[in-house]
Structures are given as C-alpha cells and as structure tokens.
Amino acid sequence: MLLEVRDLHVEFHTRDGVAKAVNGVSYGVDEGETLAVLGESGSGKSVTAQAIMGILDAPPGRITGGEVVFQGRDLLGLKEEQRRKVRGAEMAMIFQDALSSLNPVISVGDQLGEMFVVHQGMSRKAARAKAVELMDRVRIPAARERVGQYPHQFSGGMRQRIMIAMALALEPALILADEPTTALDVTVQAQVMELLAELRREYRMGLILITHDLGVVADVADRIAVMYAGRIVESAPVHDIYKAPAHPYTRGLLDSIPRLDQKGGELYAIKGLPPNLMSIPPGCAFHPRCPMARDICRTDEPPLYEVTESDADRGSACHFWRECLHG
Ligand code: SF4
Ligand code: MG
Numbered sequence: 001m002l003l004e005v006r007d008l009h010v011e012f013h014t015r016d017g018v019a020k021a022v023n024g025v026s027y028g029v030d031e032g033e034t035l036a037v038l039g040e041s042g043s044g045k046s047v048t049a050q051a052i053m054g055i056l057d058a059p060p061g062r063i064t065g066g067e068v069v070f071q072g073r074d075l076l077g078l079k080e081e082q083r084r085k086v087r088g089a090e091m092a093m094i095f096q097d098a099l100s101s102l103n104p105v106i107s108v109g110d111q112l113g114e115m116f117v118v119h120q121g122m123s124r125k126a127a128r129a130k131a132v133e134l135m136d137r138v139r140i141p142a143a144r145e146r147v148g149q150y151p152h153q154f155s156g157g158m159r160q161r162i163m164i165a166m167a168l169a170l171e172p173a174l175i176l177a178d179e180p181t182t183a184l185d186v187t188v189q190a191q192v193m194e195l196l197a198e199l200r201r202e203y204r205m206g207l208i209l210i211t212h213d214l215g216v217v218a219d220v221a222d223r224i225a226v227m228y229a230g231r232i233v234e235s236a237p238v239h240d241i242y243k244a245p246a247h248p249y250t251r252g253l254l255d256s257i258p259r260l261d262q263k264g265g266e267l268y269a270i271k272g273l274p275p276n277l278m279s280i281p282p283g284c285a286f287h288p289r290c291p292m293a294r295d296i297c298r299t300d301e302p303p304l305y306e307v308t309e310s311d312a313d314r315g316s317a318c319h320f321w322r323e324c325l326h327g
Contacts (some may be wrong), residue, residue: 001069002090003052003174004017004028010047010230012277013059019277021047023230025066029206031173034197036209036217036238038253038269040276045210048175048227052208053081053093070246071173073253083266087118092167096179108135108162109147112118115169135167139197157188161195174206181216193220215257217243226250229275229285230303236314246307246316246325248292284318292320292327 010022012203021042021171029035037045050056068075076095093106095101103111112134122130128147140154145230151159160180163204167175177196181189197220201209211217217224217238226234226239226249234247245251252270272289275281281288287297296319305321307314318324 001028002031002033002071003208004067004069005048005052005095006069008049008051008068009064010044010056011062011064013062015280021061021230021277022051023280025227027225027235029174031206031210032200033202033223034200034207034209034221036221036224037213038211038214038217038224039229040212040274041127041254042190042277043227044230045227046178047230049178049208049210050086053091053176054078054080054098055087055093071148073183073197074228078245088115088172089170090172091174091176092170093202094160094163094167094175094177094180094202096182096217098156098163098183099151099159100237101163102159104151107150108154109149112165112169114161115166119170130169134169135170138162138165140165154163155188156184157192160184160188160192164192164196164199168203171203172180172205175200176208176210179212180209182211182213196220199249202248213257213316214253226253229280230277231317232315233317235304236307237312240312240314244325245309246314246321247284247318248290248320248324251324251327252289267320292318 008022008025012019012021019133025044025048027035039045051063063076075083109128112131115125116122116127116130127307132143132147140146140158140161154162155161181192184192193216209217209221222237224236224238225232226247228249234245234250239251245254255268256270270289275285283299284297284302287293290297302317304315304317304321307316307321309325
C-alpha cells in the first residue's frame with residue numbers, strides 16, 4: 001500500500017463543545033489506484049485529507065488517534081520540518097478554489113517555476129521552461145505565449161488545470177484532490193476529471209478524489225469509500241457500488257444522481273440533514289434519516305461488516321447490509 005490510514009480520529013475543540021469530525025477512519029490507496037471518498041459536507045472527508053497532508057488547522061483541530069502510514073512510515077510521528085518535505089514533493093493537494101489558492105499578482109509561469117527553484121534549486125530560466133512543459137502537459141493551449149499571464153486571465157477550467165500542474169510538478173507519489181471540479185460547469189468538469197485520470201495513469205500516482213458527487217467518479221475511481229458523520233459507512237470497488245449498494249446511505253446518494261432519462265421528474269433527495277458533530281446520534285449515526293431503520297439501529301453502532309456475499313474486498317456499516325444489497 002502506498003498510503004494507509006488506520007483508525008484516524010480528529011476532534012475540533014471549540015467554545016461550544018467538541019466536534020468529532022473523524023471517528024475511526026481507515027482506508028488505503030495503492031500506487032496507480034484512485035480512491036474516491038464520498039460524502040456530504042461535514043462528513044469528515046476533507047478533514048481526513050488535511051490530516052494526511054499535515055495541514056489540519058491546529059488548534060482547534062487535533063488528531064486524537066490513529067496512524068497515517070505513507071510509503072512505510074507513520075507521518076503523524078514526523079516533525080513539521082520533515083512533514084514539509086513530504087508535502088509537495090511526495091504528496092500534493094488540489095483544492096476546489098483555484099483562484100484563492102493561486103497568487104493573483106504572480107504570473108502562473110513564475111508560480112509553477114517556483115516549485116523547481118525552491119525544491120530543486122533550478123535556475124529561473126530552466127524553471128520557466130519547465131512551467132511551459134507542465135502547462136502543455138495539462139493541455140493549456142498556447143502555453144508558451146500564456147506562461148507570463150496572471151491567474152485571472154484564465155478561465156475557471158484552465159485555472160484548475162494550472163492547479164493540477166502545480167500538484168504534478170515534482171511528480172509526487174500521491175495526489176489528494178478535494179472537490180477539484182465542483183466550481184466548474186458540467187462539461188468542463190468532465191474534461192478536468194478525464195485529465196486527472198489520464199495523468200494518474202501516466203505517472204502511476206495514487207489519487208484520492210474527494211467529492212460529494214457520486215456522478216463524477218464512475219469513470220475514474222477504482223474504489224469508493226463513503227463517509228458519514230466521520231466514519232466510513234461503505235467501502236467497495238466502484239462497479240459493485242453502482243450495481244448494488246450495501247448501505248442505505250449509499251443507496252440514497254445513488255438515487256439522487258440526476259439521470260438523463262429522468263427529465264422533468266422530481267429528483268430523490270435523502271431526507272433530513274447530516275448530524276451535528278457535537279452530538280452524533282447514538283447507535284447508527286444515520287438512523288434519523290434512514291428509511292430502513294429499526295430499534296437496534298437506535299442503540300447499537302454497526303461495525304464495518306465484511307460484505308461476505310462479494311468476491312471483492314467490501315464493507316458496510318449497516319446491520320441490514322444484506323437486505324440493502326438485495327433491496
Ligand atoms: Fe439504516 Fe439501521 Fe442500516 Fe443504519 S444500521 S443504515 S439505521 S438500517
Ligand atoms: Mg470539504
């Protein structure tokens with residue numbers, strides 16, 4: 001395994017109480033593999049990624065347990081200085097909002113080139129050539145002419161490509177992409193997603209793709225981990241999930257993807273809201289919203305059961321996963 005997160009716990013200590021943002025998350029990603037981490041906002045998917053990257057807002061954020069094993073060593077034991085070396089060079093992150101992640105007063109060429117100047121001691125001139133090469137790589141047209149332009153002179157989709165180029169610059173073994181296409185319109189979303197998938201193959205990187213949109217991951221992900229209230233509720237190969245979800249929450253997410261053959265019809269939405277992380281419901285955290293909930297769900301927290309009816313490595317945190325699978 002390239003990266004293995006084991007039983008990770010993260011809390012946020014605020015004046016109003018302790019928000020339990022991540023409550024025992026375990027997942028892994030191999031070299032060349034794409035793991036999609038899916039969930040509504042507040043499910044803990046971004047916080048888990050920030051903990052992996054070592055950029056968690058601390059305080060109030062605090063990792064209270066677990067391990068993040070990357071290329072064989074536990075990153076949580078490293079000093080910030082060593083952590084910084086891993087960041088960028090060995091793992092990189094792409095955020096949703098390129099405009100606020102890029103510096104508005106520095107040309108994109110200089111921002112891209114900076115990576116090589118700082119990390120590899122390259123000359124400005126050589127770094128500029130590298131920047132053009134990277135812009136070509138992420139298919140920005142007329143890279144040589146545009147390398148001196150500023151972020152606002154690019155469209156949203158092109159800016160996101162620049163972000164991808166920055167992440168790729170030092171050829172990290174792992175990229176974490178947090179809602180990389182959410183701010184883009186649908187056609188551009190698909191193009192950017194395709195580019196990411198292609199580069200991941202080309203560079204044989206591990207990719208963790210964080211999204212709230214199950215619709216965008218079907219063609220690019222190998223596995224999906226679905227998060228709810230800071231836990232993984234279902235984990236499976238992507239095609240198994242699309243064929244038959246083994247958790248009612250995943251089923252709800254699938255049913256709320258707009259379909260082309262459903263024009264005009266009302267779109268299904270999971271009822272209710274995600275829980276307040278300062279008072280997560282007892283038993284199964286999803287029970288107040290679950291159409292299949294029974295008495296045991298209100299008292300007994302379901303473990304991540306092994307879905308034994310599958311040949312693949314599959315888990316569901318639902319007492320009634322079998323029923324869901326066949327429902
Ligand atoms: Fe629904 Fe119960 Fe399964 Fe939770 S354990 S998802 S409440 S059926
Ligand atoms: Mg988020």
